[in-house]
Amino acid sequence: MDRGEIAIEAQLTADKGFYDVPTRIFIYGTSDRTRRLELEERLKADKLLKATQLKQTRAESDAQRTMGLKSGRSSAGLGTTNGLVEPEPQPEVSLEQLAQGSETVQFRNGEDFVNSIAMDEDKLSQMPMAEQPKSLSATLLPYQLQGLAWLTAKENPTFPAPGSPDTVQLWKRDAQGRFVNVGSRFAVKEAPRLASGGILADDMGLGKTLQVISLILGGGPGQTLIVAPVSVMSNWEQQIERHVLPQQAPKVLIYHGAARQSVGKSLKDYDVVITSYGTLSSEATSGNMFKVKWRRVVLDEGHTIRNAKTRVAVAACALEAQSRWVLTGTPIINNVKDLHSLVKFLRLTGGIEQSEVFNAVIARPLGYGDKNGELLLQALMQDLCLRRKKDMKFVDLKLPPKTEYVHRISFWPDEQRKYDALMDEAKGALEEFQKRSKTGQKGRFQSVLERLLRLRQVCNHWTLCRERVEDLLRFLEEKGAVVLNEKNRALLQQALQLAIESQEECPVCIDDLKSPVITYCKHTFCRVCIAKVIEVQHKCPMCRAELSEDKLVEPAPELSATQEEQELDTETKSSKTEALLKILQATLKNQGSKVIIFSQWTSFLTVIQKQLDEAGYVYTRIDGSMNPQKRDAAIHALDKDPSTRIMLASLAVCSVGLNLVSADTVVLADSWWAPAIEDQAVDRVHRLGQTRPTTVWRLVMEGSVEERVLNIQSEKRELVTKAFQEKQEKGKKTKETRMADVLKLLA
Template sequence: MHEEKALKVYTYHGAGRVSMKAEDFAQYDVVITTYQTLASDFMPRGKAASTGVPERKLRASGLYGMDWRRIILDEGHTIRNPSSKGAAAVTALMARSRWALTGTPIINSLKDLYCLLRFIGITGGLEKLEVFNSVLIRPLKNGEPTAVFLLQAIMNAFTLRRRKEMAFIDLRLPKLDEYVHRIDFTEKEKERYVALAKEAKGVLTGVLGKGKEQTFAHLLEVLLRMRQCCNHWQLCGGRVTKLLAHLQEHGGTVDLNPETKKALQDVLQVQIECQELCPVCLETLHNPVITTCSHSFGLECIAKVIETQHKKCPMCRAELPDVESTLVGPANEHGDEAADDEMDLTQSSSKLEGMMKILAATRASGRGEKTVVFSQWTRFLDIVMARLDRDGYTYCRLDGTMTAAQRDGALHALEHDAGCTVMLASLGVCAVGLNLTAANQIILSDSWWAPAIEDQAVDRVHRLGQKRETRIFRLVVDKTIEDQVLEIQAEKRKLMRLAFSEGEGKRDGGKVKTGRLADIQRLLASQEG
């Protein structure tokens, strides 16, 4: 490209960015920024969300002082929460054209799609959430054919859908095969799992019944431990259970100390993984935090409640004096846990043995193939790491507890160190923005409720630049809750196919989900005990 024809690009982000006006931005062809910077310009620090910012002041400078030719959102599903500050920030930009790029427009429900449609400028009343609910979301849940036709008409009019498996795309990617590797519990593991299943059924009875009240958080926590037990029994710690029992017995709040803070973060992680709703705005948790009385909210929502409603929790009326001393956020931005010194890393499990058989066969093939092992739980990665050490593997690791420099080092080792044949990776960290094509084999140690997150992680490996045929091994303990997680994944894939009038893909299938408590009843109905 001739130098005089090169695009002039400006990167506008960070705390040290200079103040810019429309005429400053106009000197460049492309301006690159982040969602966080956009939200910061939209609502400067120190301004209460309830007071708003006058339109003339909002448009005076920064990104909002420019009438853009085109706004392009990368990873557009980032704005899927209609009540979030980020969604409001991008929608408020002035532009003649609006594009949103995403491989996962629907992660949990059609509300994810609403924000994208509102951003690109849909009208006719559908830009209002209550109308969108009444003419699309509720009728679709009731199976009304007219709503299906309306949804498909909207998607045909507003979207350009391109999937790498479409014949006319022809990315010339190597073949991708997926295998579900079913594993049987040992008798001892089965005893532990059945005990957890019985506990979950008892808690569910308490939630549904009129006797002694059981908290929904307690039920979700037991379900999480059932899933963790499928990986390794040592993941099923009792810290969360003790905290919930204390709160149920004594009421009120807990004093924050290192132990209770960690327990609250564990409870919050359960809520995040289960895609729980913020009780204030009834949307998926956004900037999730948990109170010292163990109720989870979106940060913006609970901060406003504390400010305007006499500093009390809207769920239990417990005293919440201020945001700083009563709210706890995730352990890190990806929710990954730090190492647990109390774990015995020498203990194995059926799933770990199944994984090691796959890795041993790969090493014995002599083809120099590399494997990425994904898990939701970094404590399970600790156990796998100890086993790899004992069996003489060279590996690297990528998770949310690591610094940026450490992550870069792991990526460099996978790509450039021929002896490094395994990467242990946190699913949340690897869902977007990475190139892992140095590997061509994937082991999914556990299944995520939202298949879009898994699909994005798989696409870090099976993407442009991949030269080898790629394999996915999904480890599933037979006749456990993991079977039902796969069904829920299939239901969410079905919703995506419905919206885009697509046929069933290789990774699709399953039954239709009804409601949250009904889902849990169905999950537990098939469990032994």
């Protein structure tokens, strides 16, 4: 254990006696075959495990890791000249013709993992209703009145009677009146503290905001703090102004930006304070918000804190409040561990709030397919989480239908040659990495990721990957740290952007990068993670180089459309942009139809923007380079200007919190790894208030990695998590997890 070769976990299996504690012990070891065999011999020699037990677990481990790959090698690359031969212009096509050539799909079939553990539809439909709030000018729908009653009840939870089979937050009372946690097996005589609050996980567009406003109005005296993405802070203020009677309206403050310094000490003068996750993180645990004992704290788009180790999650958990609420349409984005941070924020007791216990009794059993883990999670979620879907009969939104198409596009001949060359390079780089990874050579896996990223970008337009950043690859493969001059800083920023777009994980917290930075020794981390490491040991945890705050490099600022246009060839069409223009041409023939075009790359939005200019379309745009005022103006143009019928939208910025019901068509120009992000984007349009049938087009290059991304999305929708059950070094776990996706994409 001291050498880190094994990890041991233990679970109580019954009440502890005076002299004994009934316990089941779990031993986790390495996934490396050679080292595992050596470890098995020592475990047998020490009589810790039997040969039959080891044989069984070895077979299970081998089955989990079985996967194949066809490899190839080539030194072919992309040139810096155009070389594309565009086909002759095609005649206009109708929407009906486009639909006939596309595949109709239903990405969300109502059987997602959260549905399987949440309360069923019959029970939801029979929930009690609250009275219509008198201070609300809007009339709540029946399911919203049920939601208000549930919110009110969860702010005042009570224990079950002694001997009752019911549990509350996994606590139950035995016949002797003791309080026993059915998850951790903790047992106490005195009543533990119950968490006040929960998770409102209604489908996007069902009015979570309005239900919480109703709770604030009728939930007694005290202040409410609402933490939301920057893009939706103003929406909260507008919703309160629109739906609350003027004489009953609470006093609202938006606490954000430089102006907050002047009002920071007077927060107690306001009934509702609205702030951003960035502001919360910047104040850490010592700012003005942490000096107030809030009546309730509400995290809008609360999945933002799904990594409990990030600075913003730590700050959210440190806020003092009587009640704590999480609003999210996607409580699970990647895997069930996303829920742990929410449980910790809610301040549950009994041990389940600790990551080790949550992992041991819920996450790991689920990974093994153990029903006990699912039963525990089901009990917890049915108690703490309210989730209604738009397609439930009792919700009865009467939303217009939504039709989704996968529109497959064939590469033009020159595009196909460039794609094939990149695919051969990617397979060759992967094969080389697999052969030489044990030697510890730097930069090899980054080389695979760089080529995979270029493969995905060339599916959109060749100019996105015109710069093959060969300098970057050579730079990454050089050993040691570098001097932070202007050239090296720019190369480090390119390497950091590659890590971000490839969705690498932080080696410290083994989760998605949050506020990512790169060190002068070329390793990427979450800022809060590496800051803690620097504070403790002043060395890089990957290479042991001396490290300080001034050796960290942050991402380059996001370019505006004008700046990007100067660096891109935006004149030339691609097969995908031509297909997109055909969809626009056919859609905009319908009187009043408006279109949202989502892409994860703002550079591709710039390419599309140039071609919209040439075609004479009026459009608006939202991306990360714009301040809140410009974003609000862009949404206002889409809503109010009849001539503005197209919005270009960054998927990362527009997937949360916005109301885009003035549009009726969504085009997903490229696929995002986490399907929940795309689903959120679509639900900005197909939501309460939509009066027209909604059409969703997913543009996919035929026979490319884009089709395989759809397969990975399908797995994530079913929550087939990439669970590695063995104890491994953190770096290896991260690498193997990413390798699994890379193998699927390049197979």
